[in-house]
Amino acid sequence: MLPVADLGLLPESAAEHHGETPLCADTPWTSACRTSETVSDFAVVVADYADRLWGAGVRPGAVVALIKANHLDIQAVQCAVVRVGALPALLSVAMDPADLLHCLKELQRPHVLTDADGAAALRPWQDQLGDIAAGVLTLSPEAALTGAVELNEPGTHRVTRRPGTDPTLITHSSGTTGKPKLLVHTVDSLYAHVAPQINVVQSLDYAGISAKCLSFVHVRMSTGILTALNTGVPFLGISSPDPASVRAALLRHRPQTLEAQPNMFLRWETLARETPNPFSTAERYISSFDALHPRTLRTLLEATDHPDPTFIQAYGQTETGPVTILMTRRSDIREPGRLHSRDVGVAFPGMEIRVVDDTGAVLPPGTPGQIEVRTPARAESMIGRPPLPGRDSWWPMADIGMLRPDGHLELLDRQVDQVPGVASxxxxxxxxxxxxxxxxxxxxxxxxxxxxxxxxxxxxxxxxxxxxxxxxxxxxxxxxxxxxxxxxxxxxxxxxxxxxxxxxxxxxxxx
Structure with a gap:
């Protein structure tokens, strides 16, 4: 039995079970000891990063804030940090510089690990890093920051195992409505994220490559790599959402499954009209985070040559993981009422949804209100915030929606984005x-x-x-x-x- 949610141990274990399964990125692994093409390669890269982190003095209990260009190697570094007993904090290099500095301060003197892109984001405050960080490590010599040490001297690391209740990962919310929140996930809460995803994969006929173009610091990507390592699904990480880069990657690898964020799919609609068609081999698309525009869903389902393609949508947030699931086939998009539906599906097994009014009273089906969920996948805590209620408590999603009589959830608005005079x-x-x-x-x-x-x-x-x-x-x-x-x-x-x-x-x- 594989250790499902142990980021540090799973790559090595997965290599023993399906080491020759493809696991690669569309661009080079510039800071790694080798370019990963298989699960076995990925495990070697993780172990090498762990040796170099150990050689740089990173020890159990430390926090390592990773700030670098978007690439699948983020996931390998994350696994290496967990492997040596430290706690990875994945921060987006695209974050506003002021928010990035705020997050580093909230982490209370972490080790900072960066590359050239991350160094460029931090350079305006490099004189402050000595007070904010325990040390600055770089993955490349181009990442020049005052006092930074390149991560190139290996030691022999000691593997650390974590109990299920121990923190294993820090990620952050998107910051759509304000400053990003730093969220702590335990092994158990991360497993609750992963379990429904593994069940979905095992219920489908995954044979070809599963490509993902996501923010690799998002918890969705961490659970995605855990799912791939557990199930042996061939995996491709696409680094940039730029349409030209995506087109090249899809035509080269011809994936069976393609996952991206909703606005990425929206931007790629024009690719569906190109020849050769980069979506022609897609049997299924996957999108989480928010509901997808029906036009985009329809465009992509019509673009593939597969006779019966599926679009899998999930609704959730960083704090909760996926809460609902909806599977739409090509024939479904011609149903009356589907055109403008904001249906995000039904709750995953073991998760609950309700809609309440301003007083917390549960509303009947068909009545818009505030969405609340109850899920074992909810994050353990938020750094710098009061303790969170227990997982048996209802969690406010800060969204407006309504439950239909058939149990499907319709998403109407973010609470803070409601506009007077506009229903949704x-x-x-x-x-x-x-x-x-x-x-x-x-x-x-x-x-x-x-x-x-x-x-x-x-x-x-x-x-x-x-x-x-x-x-x-x-x-x-x-x-x-x-x-x-x-x-x-x-x-x-x-x-x-x-x-x-x-x-x-x-x-x-x-x-």
Missing amino acids: TLRAEDVLLDELPDLAEVVIVGRDGTVTAVAATADGKPVDEDRWQQARAKAGLPEDTRVDYRPWEEFPLTGTMKVRRHRLLPPGTLG
């Missing part, structure tokens, strides 16, 4: 994207008592006014809704490509 900003955005194919992105925000659609078009030109007004009316937006056109590149995004809606508002305004 998410549904309104779905309708606009369906009615106006030239929109590459649209986000509804409240501004100074009015409603604004912040929009990007594929060709950079405004939508014809008559077409806009027809789509606006169909989306249920007020007649005086204004449109703020801007390039897609100017949308403020988190590391998981969620739009920071509050940053589309002028200072001092509320929705």
